Amino acid sequence: MAYRKPSDTEVVEAIKDALRRHGVISSQRKLTELALKELRRHDPDYSVSEQRVRRLAIQNDLASIDIHGRDTREKTRAGACPVCGGKTVKIRNLTVYGGTVTTGYKCRACGYWTGLKQRVPTLYVFSPK
Numbered sequence: 001m002a003y004r005k006p007s008d009t010e011v012v013e014a015i016k017d018a019l020r021r022h023g024v025i026s027s028q029r030k031l032t033e034l035a036l037k038e039l040r041r042h043d044p045d046y047s048v049s050e051q052r053v054r055r056l057a058i059q060n061d062l063a064s065i066d067i068h069g070r071d072t073r074e075k076t077r078a079g080a081c082p083v084c085g086g087k088t089v090k091i092r093n094l095t096v097y098g099g100t101v102t103t104g105y106k107c108r109a110c111g112y113w114t115g116l117k118q119r120v121p122t123l124y125v126f127s128p129k
């Protein structure tokens, strides 16, 4: 079967429609299915990945996103946000000695955070803005 790739604008419009019709959407898979249903009104061969839908929703500020995660044993590395690809920054706390200590990392774009052990996102809840 031949899949076709919708443009960013088409995906953004489809996400908007899905959120408008359904309100809070309780998983990334569900949001993708609903957006795809909107897209396929225009072209039944359209296909889009869950990751692309999530990133476009965040980058275009379409929804507030509630990120559930679970802790792993992996050490967190600074760098790209696993949720939206944005840059993460250190979360610093003051110590009693007047210095600062890094307690984790957060993303300013989407609100993802993690401690010093990598917190892996497991569920996303999208609420219309």
Ligand SMILES: [Zn+2]
Binding pocket: 081, 082, 083, 084, 085, 086, 107, 108, 109, 110, 111, 112
């Ligand atoms: Zn992010």
